[in-house]
Amino acid sequence: MAGIIPEGMTAQSFGRAQDVHPSLYFQEKTLKKIMRWATEYNNFCAILYGVYGEEDGVIISGACRVKKAKRQMGHLFFSGKTWRSIKEQKKEKYPRLDMVGICMVQKKGECRIPTDLLTIAKGYFSEKWQVVLAVDSHSWRCRFYQWDEENLKPAPGYYLVKKQDEDGLSAEDSIQMDQPVSLEKDVTSPPPSESIEKENDVLPEVCPSGPSQHFSSQIPENLVDEVRSYGRRVRLLTALVTVMFVAVLGTGIVLGVRQATLAQPVWVQQAELESRVAHLEDKTQQDDPIDDQIAQLKQQLSDLEGKTGQQEQLIRTLSDQIQQLEKKLSQPSSSGQDVLPDYHTVQPGETLTSISIRYFGTPDKAGYLAAINDLQNPDVVQAGAVLRLSE
Missing domain, CATH: 3.10.350.10 (LysM domain)
Known part of the structure; x- marks a missing residue:
């Protein structure tokens, strides 16, 4: 079963539920975006994101175009840099969705799923069912694959989705789907006019009020509830994370400003003390030679004082002798002659x-x-x- 999930996450189904297993749903916004890419670009590749339902259903609710996909020897090739950019896109845009498949443009009239798509999808996506969507301007072929030991095992049948008109998919447009076809033999897609007539013969008459009212009973209720609860949880978690981020950011800013204000005088004092200690150490190192010079000068002064004392003693002795001689010279003899003992x-x-x-x-x-x-x-x-x- 294939269908569209509008932006309000209300499921609409088209076709018979027993046609293809597992069930496949597109979000309306995502399907419009893929159709626009198919119209604007002759060669594009996109990664499909979505969630898995409880009954092997897949809901495709996101797609990112791979801008740096290259073709070598006729095969699509993703470099390591391209895969890194794909992982970054997933973290930024679809952090809570799974990589459920891959999509690319295929030549008109081809009905086989290209082998290079399977090669790229192998080993990079979820271990559950994988969606491989090959598109051109007229036909959309969706096929499920699952990794089985060394090969991708296809599910029985595939989806052939067609647009009702050539003007594009509007909000009131619906997606029609052919009966599942076995891939054991190549199947050539019929012209658009014949396909539309065949679908009008197979599908029941659509109610005037719209396809959603006519087919809404075919969507499992548990899958609809799961989609709604998933949307509510995502919105609630987003709001909670935003509040927590703002609270943590505000608390960090307040604490940082407060800590900087309180700690600034301590840093200033510590810097001043370290500067003064360094200055004193430099001054002490510079004063050491002066102290040595002072000690040497004091020693020389002491030596000079000792020599001065000796000289003064000698001067006093000589002075005494001179005085004695002067006295003798000044004393005249009584007889006029010197008296000299024998x-x-x-x-x-x-x-x-x-x-x-x-x-x-x-x-x-x-x-x-x-x-x-x-x-x-x-x-x-x-x-x-x-x-x-x-x-």
Whole structure:
């Protein structure tokens, strides 16, 4: 059984339910789109999307044209990039539908299902029944196939769908269907006029009120209810996902702004501390040579202070000796002549030089004293020794 499902998801059937198994339904909007493609494009290929009913029925409610399908050696070919684009289209447009089949333009007068369609459909679609739709400007041949081990197993019979007029399918138009035909032998499609006359002979008279009222009783009620419930679930799920997305997005924005506002001073303080620590480390590394220089200068100053003390001591000693000599020079003798003793007892710490300065006023007499006293080493004089001061 083949039929159309309008946009309101109300099923309309045309033909006899026992003609072909399983049942096939088209959404009205989808069927119009496929017919428009067949009229506008001489060579097109489309992927069919839909759902499977409880009784092996298939509802085709979406189609996407494959824009990059190529023909090689007379066969249709899909590249890996084309398959990736098909999967992206499915995620964007029909995320909850199955890939139920494939559709392509076929030459006029041909009645066989093209083998390249079967090759493409094999292994890429659902394991359930697959729809292979070959179309031209006059006839529409729909056939079911199912994957069976290594081959696609066809269902008995096929659908031959025709338009009632050449102006296209309008909202009031209906789809007629021939009796199922066995594919064991090639069947040539009859001319459009003969097919329409044959259909008018087979199909019952259509009520003036429209085909939907005449054939609505032939659609299984469970399938109609399933389609309606599916539409309600899709709309409800879409609304729920939209609300959840908006809520999550708003919450994320609020939390992000709040966290950024609260955390900004901490980041600033941490950055300032790190900058100051780095500056102090650099300054400490730069100050280390200065500290070494200061320590060296302090050591040199200490050394100079020690040397200055020694020099001051020597200066004081020399000053004392100079003062003593000046006193001796300034003291006149009572007889007018210098009084010089004959002998001198050496005191601890005295040397010939100091004795020469004391008695003669000059250190030059040290050699003279050593000579008259037979001293081998004039620098060493034993304390307590008695020295002669003159010959």
